[in-house]
Amino acid sequence: MKILVLGGYGLIGDAVIGRLLRDGHQVTGLGRDVRDAGRRRPSVRWIAADMSKLLAAEDWLPVVAGMDAVVNAAGALQDGPRDRLDAVHRGSVVALVTACERAGVRCFAQISAIGADLSSANPFFRTKAQGDKAVASSSLEWTILRPGLVISPAAYGGTALLRALAAFPGFVPAVMPSHLIQTVSVTDVAEAVSLAVAGSLPPRLAVDLVEANARPLAEVLSALRAWLGLPPARVVPMPAILGRLAGAVADMLGMFGWRSPLRSAALAAVARGVTGDATAWNQVSDRPLQPLEATLADMPTNVQERWFARLWLAKPVIFAGLSLFWLVSGIIGLIRQEAAADILVSHGVSASLAHLSVLGGGVADILVGAAVVVRSLARRALLAMMAITLSYLAAATLLVPGLWLDPLGPLVKTIPALCLVLVALAVLDER
Template sequence: MSGRVLVLGANGFIGSHIAAALSSKGWIVRAGARRIAEPARRAPGFDWVVADFSRLTTAQAWAPLLADVDAVVNCVGVLQDGAGDSTRAAHVDGPRALIAACEAAGVRRLVHMSAVGADDAAGTNYARTKAETERLVAASGLDWLILRPSLMVDRAAFGGTGLIRALAAFPLFSPVVGGDQIFRPVPLGDLAAAVVAALSPGAPSHQSLDMAGPEAVTMVETVRLYRGWMGLRPAPVARLPRSLAAPALVVGDLLGRLGWSSPIRTTAMRQMDHDVSGQDSGWAETLGVSSRGFSRFLAETPVSVQDVWHARLWFVRPLAILTLGLFWLITGLISFGPGWNGAVAILHEGGYGRWAGPVAWWGALLDVVLGLMLFVRPWTARVAVFMCLATVGYLIAGTLSLPHYWIDPLGPWLKVLPMMVLCLFVAATDARR
């Protein structure tokens, strides 16, 4: 079967692979995402449409997106509320309107991507709203199929898999919280093949299938296997008590509300403790596809240097942003406070005369503003570039007025050169997907 399929969440880790797999099998892909400018450049062959579930809350709003569509694959999901993400909008309000719109438009086939552990007993808004979505789908008059995968793995890494790989690449030892949580990883290519099969003639319907891989591995085993896959020397796994993880979860929750999406959040930990393995539903046999275990997937997926870099830099990047932002912020605050007289004296030494005070004041203000702006998620890369350019301006002005500081034993001009490189690193690693 082929035709036109609407893939929702087509810019996501899972949705992008599913859209590509469907396209390779002859489907015309209408790709829905909240923001489409960047993904449209990556996949120009898709028909990109804006699909923001927080705005698509009526069947009428969905109607234009469903025009000439034969099937829908919904891959939209958010882990936790905050910074534009709403579990209620993504998992309940949007899907309810989508189902009504499909029924009105005569679009019969709906493949809904859920997750293992998506039930009320998990005790998280994520699981409760995901479970409500499943009930909405099951109660509809559509030809539906619900897929509930365990941990998704691929050459690419995002969210939880990115974190696990970073833990595996941690120097000297690999820290984990708990460690006995059981995964049954599913290669993303196998999931994509399952979705393609689910849209084929005669595919099963009105079923909810847990998608557990054939190999069960604990968190500790997953970390060790990933470390070996990256060619790193074996290292001990340190099981951290949950009391030590609590502050990190609080910080992760706060960052999530500020727009810094992080898998180190309360919801992720609760879901892992509840269920991340799923049950053997026979999904592979039901859909007529093959399913590979985690060890086999790693053996069939040769590691690249980019994989190792990503894992090693996973923790380095947030530290770089924090250090860079605090460097500018504290520098400005010091100039306004205890360092004011020294700053003005240096400018007098450089020949600024009566302009020394205003230049010091505006320079300190710029430092404070840029330091704070760096922490605003959508602005980070551009602010980092501006910091680098502003530093070039500082060095040009300093070289013209105070050239001897280049050979000062404390190296006041030389020391900003590594900071400029740090700015470029932050800007260059801004991509999220």
Template sequence: MNILLTGAGGFIGSHLLRALTREGHWVVACVRNLQGAKRSVVVADYIACDFARDLGEEAWLPRLTNIDVIINAVGIIRESCGQRFAALHTDTPIALFRAAAKAGVRKVIQISALGADAGARSQYHLSKRAADEALAGLDIDWTILCPSIVYGAGAKSTALFRALASLPFTPLVGDGNQRIQPLHIDDLVRAVVQAVEDNSTNRQHIELVGPHAITMRELLAKQRQWLDGGELRPLAIPYPLALRLAQLGGFLGATPIDRGSVEMLQRGNCADVTPLIAAFNFRPQSLDAMLQKTPASDADRWHARLYFLAPLLRYSLALLWIFTAITSAFLYPQEKSYALLEEVGIDEIAQPFFLYGAALLDLLLGTALLLRRHVTAVALLQIATILAYSLIITITLPEFWLHPYGPISKNIPLLVATLIMLQLERK
């Protein structure tokens, strides 16, 4: 079949893309980053689509020529600049579904979310539910799949859980007894592929969950044991405080969760596994079985331990450059700075330009790094600046290498830290 797959560059979409092509289907893969997608080893017809902009049916009708099935795998767990629930979960999917009905597409498979039902309260669930209801009202075959938390290789939630589990003390919302029913990505993919090829699931809402419900505390304990970290050391955070911290972290963009994520966690994320088994004739795999099947590697442990250190390294380097700029321009005695510049060979007229120009450069580099703008270019420019400073001082003031406070020798670990940060920030 010819399948249009949206969100093909995401966690769920990328797994679906590989599975569908293995089954012999031809996939038109909708991605935001077309250049990055074309470097993929998966053979497909990649096209550029942006759910934040392609809000009308007219944007989708030309893309649906000769398409048999549409799979919508676009989804975000929290909003960010340019990525809003209303557009990505509701407006654009509805436009796509209506275009599909007009173009004569055979079937639409909507990957929604467990909890996008009559009891929905969060904007995440409400936005998903609105698209589900619009699809169900169209004169077209459809299957709406509502998965619980999906885990597996490449899942952002999995990376977060492992990072939390690897901390010396693992923060929990309250007692950590919120119940969830995680589903492995292989089981979700298996269900979607069957829904493509089998009409028995047409016009059905099907909840997709793992075989057993577990608490968040149990999940993190299992992840810690998988990482060979020993017993979990929980740190209980009262629910009201957790909400405030998540709201602050979400506002600053410093965490992958926000207030809505904590509220959804507190609500729980469980359902009966029987409808999944009845619809697709297989029982999903348990978390314990999947962890045993794929033992943790050194790379898994490194990733978990560096998860929170990577942004911390970037913030600390950014603040170092900003503090250096402020100190040079306003705090350190001006006459001492000019005296150093004179020793380097800078004449009196040019000294203010060098002093405040260097301070401005440091400030701009630090601010860009803090805001995570053009990180690669900024890091390379920082490295070039450190090397230039070190070279100039080595030539003109070589005695600084023997200074007891190490003003030049400290540039060596700073260069290494910047190189490490550069690698950690690359996608």
């Protein structure tokens, strides 16, 4: 079969593509940026497109032409500069369903979410439900799958956050640790999609994909900590106000393009409880979805998982530290221009060049310090930090080499800052 997978390089979408390829299907993937996906899965035909801009059936007709099935694994957590929930979850799906009907596509598998509800006050759950309604109202042979907390070898978003909390040194911090969670293996989700496109599930089926029993979030975190090979640690409940504060900060960072899983939409999902009903799946399948213990047993860990878990929480600290360092450095340089220029003049630099250097350096420091907190500018800002630092060291070595031996170490101390920039570049990618 020829199958189109939307969001094909996401956590669920990539697993679905892998399973469909093993089933022998011809797979086309669609997403906004497919360069990395093309390198990882060269046997897939990739289409670079933004679903939020494909809001008419005519936009989709060239994409779905010749397809036997479509799998929609695309989604976003919250509105932001890079995401528009209504467009991605509802508008584009309405247009896509119409295009599929016109093009004669037989099968449509929709990856929805536990808690999708037309009456929900939460935009994520409401728009997800609106997309589901468009699919369910169509003439297609559709399947709507609503996974619980998806556990996968890959990790970003909520699953990355849980790994990071589980790896916290000394204790495991958790907001709402008693709230109930039902997990599902990404392998089981991909299996369900495989059965749906093969016609092995009843047509027009909407079903939750969850393990049989719900468990408190604290138990999930403890299981992940053991899976990481770390010693047991007490799960310590965090005050609700701390969760709300973290959500507010994450929402603000979302305006700068950072897609933190701590945003208020994710916290609302946990507050609701990530739980569903496993009964419907068990009635149509001869194999129950595996519990968390079996899912983790199928995913052996090594040192790279521990590195990732520990670095994940360090990442915002690294970026915040770099931003503050460069902003404060630039501001102090501008406030104390005369004093900074006098240091250069005392080492033989002309007064005009000294003042120009201090002014230019201060402005440059402030610009890169501000730019590094904007996701779309972060990589360029980090590279600029490296270039500025190396230029600073080179110029100082040529003009005032004695600064290397200064007892306060103004040049020597820039080396650790340069190393921190290298670490930031190494952990910048989100997926």
